[in-house]
Amino acid sequence: MRYTKQQWYTPAEVAVHNTPTDCWVSANGKVYDVTNWIADQFKICECAKTCSCPNKNWYCNDCVEYCPCFKRGFFYCDGKRLGMNLLMHAGKDLTYWFKDGDWVRHIHAVTGTKVTYRQHGHGFRDPIGPSTRWRPLCEPWWSGDKYVVGKATAKTRPIRITNTLTGSTVTLEVCSEETIYEIMMRYYPHNSHLMSYTWRYMGKALCLKKTLDENGIPDERERFSDVALAENMHIPAILLYYNDDLTEDPPRSDCFCENVTCMMKRPSGCFKSALS
Structure with a gap:
């Protein structure tokens, strides 16, 4: 029997991948492994910062990062906004974030323009207002099949x-x-x-x-x-x-090879004819 790669995933199977080092989300009928994408987002921030946690990890639970962004009123620095926004929803379905394959948009209260709605704000290099000169630094996780690992079941x-x-x-x-x-x-x-x-x-x-x-x-x-x-x-x-078990490994008496590993892989050149 040939073992095939899993194609469909249940919500419970996606929900168990909810850590910074193993982060999956589902959206628009697809399942994404965004672990590497989140790590790249956190590398963007180059602020000189200090952490109150003795482990000095960006994914600590009970620490506060002090950086210039924190002094401006943000709990997380600007370079981590997009990553934290996704990490806080790890293991969940994010289809409601999108409409017709793109982010849901709203009218910005200050600029009066239609921009993407993101709960924790845009990244520090992602402009709030429209700009023809802006280009994303890397491929968005929801665009293309780079981070797709399977399909999300409808039921x-x-x-x-x-x-x-x-x-x-x-x-x-x-x-x-x-x-x-x-x-x-x-x-x-x-x-x-x-x-x-x-x-x-x-x-x-x-x-x-x-x-x-x-x-x-x-x-x-x-x-x-x-x-x-x-x-x-x-x-x-x-x-x-x-019916009949034809998948059992051969008994030791039927193996004419002195190599013990042949019981598992059974290479063709390993066996000798019983008549010779």
Whole structure:
């Protein structure tokens, strides 16, 4: 079985990446890894500053940075505004920041011009008023696919996977856009020999290239909510029927190589014919 890269992500999977050294956000149906972009934004600030934290890190929680920007009334220096704005929303969906693929705009109270609305203000090199001479220093994180790691699902749903051989059951939260094969990748840590089983629902074999809905596995949570029943009252179950395990490593008696590592990789030139 070939392990494929994950394409769809749930909100819970994005939410766990919420630290300065591992920061993900979702926007407009895409998931972005903005860790390197944030680090570049913090390098822009060249103010001579002192930190009250003994660790001297820009991501301290209980320290105050004293720099010329702080004396002007800003808690964070100008060079960190864009980075802090994104870092404070790490692991969240930021689709409401955009409209038609660009930032939401508002009328500035001082200049009277339409500018992008940013909660913590513009960066110190990003002008508030329009200017034909201004150019961004680096590619914005929301522009292009440089920082894209996957797609954000529009809807998640639970699914139960029951192994009829062992009787074990695992409940997974999957993306509604994922195919059965992609769901198998999520189940892979629980059973690495998936190709030795037939996946069935209500006695019918499933097509691995189709989604749960396309395979006739409905999501009835809305119907339960309409009649005041718990959404998890019934979760559809996929049954795994054991066929034959062809993915097992060969027993030691069948390996004619003296190299112990051949039990894992099994290079073709490692084995000798039993008749020789």
